Structure formats: structure tokens, C-alpha cells
């Protein structure tokens with residue numbers, strides 16, 4: 001996890017392409033506006049992303065960390081309440097590292113969950129991961145919540161949300177998604193990526209389709225698996241929105257994935273000291289068609305060279321103590337069926353709108 005340089009270019013892009021508008025803050029938003037609402041909670045370098053459809057179907061991808069007096073679960077519940085939810089229909093656990101599954105017991109103590117989706121038994125045979133997995137199963141049993149193991153190619157069992165599993169437990173979807181499957185030109189001249197043997201490469205990754213907008217979220221999937229997924233043919237097609245894998249840490253986000261997806265906007269769930277590598281920022285900077293990237297945190301490693309301008313950062317630098325508690329601001333993405341979308345920075349209340357293409 002670390003970073004590099006490029007504020008001027010992003011600032012220029014923001015100046016020429018941005019449509020910023022002041023947004024009301026603090027208002028409870030409902031799903032009744034016909035849009036998909038996506039809440040990127042700040043779980044301090046873990047992942048937790050809540051999708052809420054216009055009909056109120058909800059999917060939470062990952063739950064952040066354990067401990068911290070329920071900090072991450074509290075932030076998730078606050079976002080759920082903001083979305084008008086009293087329960088979460090499904091929680092998808094991408095993999096069994098503590099920054100993704102750790103928050104499950106605290107979450108279940110605070111809000112009902114309909115079912116859990118995951119990649120199957122843990123594969124990284126370390127005491128930490130074994131403990132995470134045991135705590136996960138124990139919490140589900142205590143709360144009598146069903147668990148469903150997903151395989152690549154299967155649709156998530158959520159009425160009203162078109163979401164497809166594309167990676168899970170080291171496997172990738174064997175056929176391209178409908179209507180895509182072109183040869184991927186970004187597979188040429190790739191480095192040889194190391195073979196990842198951790199839970200990261202087991203991540204349960206999904207593609208969400210909402211109207212004309214496609215959103216890709218692959219958890220912490222590493223580049224060796226990205227290449228399997230995207231080469232020699234691009235099995236996913238293009239995506240307007242990319243949830244940057246692995247908190248923007250360098251072992252993920254190969255050009256074979258990022259460039260081929262051709263995202264307009266990338267959203268990075270990094271922490272001040274976790275993720276946000278210069279190599280990843282460089283890939284994003286060079287990605288064709290990328291208009292902006294957004295970050296949950298200023299990346300200390302990225303420094304002035306690589307971090308996006310402040311308006312794209314939910315939580316700013318804390319130079320004296322990067323690990324000090326912050327306000328936990330999030331980012332909110334709203335997607336319309338026609339292909340337009342917008343990102344709101346909870347810290348500033350400002351919204352940037354992206355017109356349909």
C-alpha cells in the first residue's frame with residue numbers, strides 16, 4: 001500500500017468535466033427515487049459497501065473490522081438507516097480476512113440480516129483466518145441466518161438486483177457475461193504476477209448491472225486471478241464504475257483488468273495507511289476513459305503526488321497521527337437507469353454528476 005503523484009491532472013479534469021452541486025446534507029434518503037444507491041462506508045482500510053435498489057432490496061458487501069467498540073458496524077447501521085432500511089436482505093462476504101468479515105458478529109447484534117453469501121470454506125490455513133471463519137459461523141448460527149455458497153456464473157439470489165458472481169474460491173466465470181467476450185488488448189506484455197495463496201485470491205467478486213450502468217466489485221482479488229478472468233478475452237465487458245480492488249494496494253488492479261473495464265469512475269476503499277499504492281494510482285491515472293477516482297481516505301503513501309484533490313477524498317490527511325480516529329465520512333453513489341450517476345462526498349455534502357453516455 002503506498003502511493004505517488006498527480007493532483008494537477010485530476011484538478012484539471014475536475015475543472016473541465018465536473019458538474020458540482022451543493023446537496024442537502026443530513027436528509028434521510030429513500031430508495032423511492034428510482035435510483036440505485038450505493039454507500040461506501042469508511043471502515044478504515046477494510047471494505048463495506050451497501051447497495052440499495054429502488055424497490056428497497058439491499059446487499060451489503062463486507063462488514064469491515066471486528067472490535068473498536070463496534071465502530072464499523074455502527075457506521076454500517078447508520079448508512080442503512082439513512083437508506084431507510086430496518087434490515088439488510090443479504091450480506092456478501094468476499095473472503096475471510098478480518099477487514100472484510102470481522103464485523104459480522106457486531107453487525108448481527110445491531111440489525112437483522114436475511115442471508116449471507118460467501119465463497120465457501122476458508123482456504124488460508126492460518127490461525128487468524130481460522131478464527132475469523134469460526135467467529136463468522138458462530139454468529140450466523142446464533143442469529144439463525146442462512147448461508148449460501150456462491151459459484152462463478154451464478155446470479156445472487158436477490159429479487160430486484162441484477163448481480164452475478166464472477167469469481168469465487170480461486171475460480172473465475174468460465175463464459176463471458178452476455179453480449180461481451182472480445183479479445184482483451186491489455187493482456188499483451190503483462191508482467192508475471194505472483195501466485196497468491198491467501199484468501200485474497202479466493203474473493204467472491206460480483207458484477208452489478210443497473211439499467212445501463214455496470215459496477216464491478218472483486219473484493220481483494222489479486223492480479224494473478226484478474227488475468228485469468230480478463231485474458232485472453234474480456235469476460236466482463238466494460239463497467240462505468242469500478243470499486244478498486246484490495247483497497248488500492250499494488251498486488252491488485254492490473255491494467256488487464258482496469259484498462260479493459262474502461263471505468264469512468266473508480267472508488268477506492270483505502271485507509272490512511274492501508275492501500276492507495278503509487279502503482280495502483282498510476283494504473284488509474286493511465287486508464288483510458290477514467291474521469292475521476294474517489295478515495296475514502298487520503299493515502300499517506302500516495303502523498304501530494306498521487307492523491308486525488310481534496311474534493312474527491314472522504315477523509316483528509318491527519319499528518320500528526322494518521323491512525324487517530326476520524327469522522328468516518330463515506331461516499332455515496334447514486335445511479336439512474338438511463339446511465340447517469342453521481343457521487344456525493346459526505347464530508348463536504350457536494351455532489352458531482354456524471355451525464356449518461
Ligand SMILES: [Zn+2]
Nearest residue numbers: 046099220246
Ligand atoms: Zn482487504
